Amino acid sequence: MNNSKFMDLLERILMPIAEKLNNNRYLTALRDGFLVALPLIIFGSIFVVIANFPFLDQMISEEAFAAYQEALGPASDATLTIMGAFVIVGIGYKFIANQGGEGIYGGVVALAAFLILTPQVVEDVEGGIPISALGAEGLFVGIITAFLASTLYQYFVNKDLTIKMPAGVPDAVSRSFSALFPVSLTLTLFLVIRIIFEFTPFETVQNFIYTVLQEPLTALGGGLPATIIAVLMIQLFWFFGLHGQIIVNSVLDPIWYTLNNQNLEAFQAGTELPNIVTKQFIDTFIVGIGGSGMTLAVIIGIFLIGRSRQLKQVGRVGAPAGIFNVNEPIIFGLPIILNPLVIVPWLLAPVVVAVVTYYAMFFGLVPRPAGIIVPWTTPPLLSGFLATGNAWQGAVMQVVSMVIVFMIWWPFLKVMDKQYYEQEKEEDNSSSASSNGTES
């Protein structure tokens, strides 16, 4: 009784949190903005993988390998490396479009505002924009600027600070003018902000945001304690049948992507990778082994020890999708949701895997994620290999994680199977008894 009351209470707390986080208009635009950039990010990732094919550097001469890498370089430099630019356009566009405004102006005004704030000097040469400003370093400034610029733009549009065209002027023409005032006012404000910052010790807004916001937040988000909390939150939401991944991602993606691109920059430069926890640490090594809770190992467990028909049925339905990290059939079918029997392995297994993976990477047994974004539907083993920059240890790490999950689940799965099995036996007995005509 008390148990179910406690469950009700938790559900009543978590449900509004899920609703607020998922439907918050800033977080919605943020998520949509990343979605706009995602195809480009993945395109760039594919070429990082191709440029770093294993053993290739040993098969061809050093010069040929360098030429090969150089030839492929622009593909990722123009997309993955400067993902900030696309995220900014995406956020600006979606934020305005979601409010019913003209999204494209939101997108370009966001990008222009960001560029106004960006130092336009590369190694003392004027007229260049440092690529790093559009990558990891600039992601936080970019996100904040995108929201600020598009909000200001829409504010000025709503104020009706536009030039009215006489009747008869084609609609497209008057529309092009209607954006003029809001865009100009917004960008002027950003120019003023830039000039003001030149008089501060930070010199640029980039510097300011990087020092006071981005660095502390990424340091916090890249640590093991915050990662464990994030993983636990994902699991807890899912336990109540709420999509934990999408809820937690919408808050942590900016941090995880920033950490990711820092690693990418180091990987491309051939220097030591600074971060362990990145977007791919979560997506590939925690979630991407069958879906949230790494249920592929649970499915394998069912096939190995399952005697109950119901359990085996769940395994058969869940296996094909599970290979591609879609596991709703397991979560709702086993069921995992609201099932007190599985709450311990459900919460414990991903945390243990997170800790083990973290330290395996910390001690260099497994290479750190190289900043390559692997689509979350990529099957495990392949995803671990790709995410670590074509390292077999990445795939082995995922196998080890599956063994860990399997061992933690084993006793609980046994109990569950026994319960179902005996239930089924009873049902069979009573149904055969009633078919013999004896009333039970």
Place this chain on the structure above:
Amino acid sequence: MTKILLACSAGMSTSLLVTNMQEEAKARGLDAEIWAVAQDKAESDMEKADVLLIGPQMRFMKRKYEKVAKDVGIPLDVIDAQAYGRVDGKAVIDHALNLIESK
């Protein structure tokens, strides 16, 4: 023709259900169009649908979708968690038809 729209976070797990529902519709001789979308496309696709069913893991979207559904004039509901877990096309088709009928 009956048009059934399913929505979840990325339209992945609901698309599993779509396949089973299409088979069930075919078996019943029901002329139906059934498709799954990601959460951000659900609102725009509602105009083309007779009913919207939401994956239970995204049930916190119901309140938001309700406003649009009311404007468009279609019923909506959250898919039963058990039927979702079984990827039970039959039960979900029944659910959809009931919603359309009792509108």
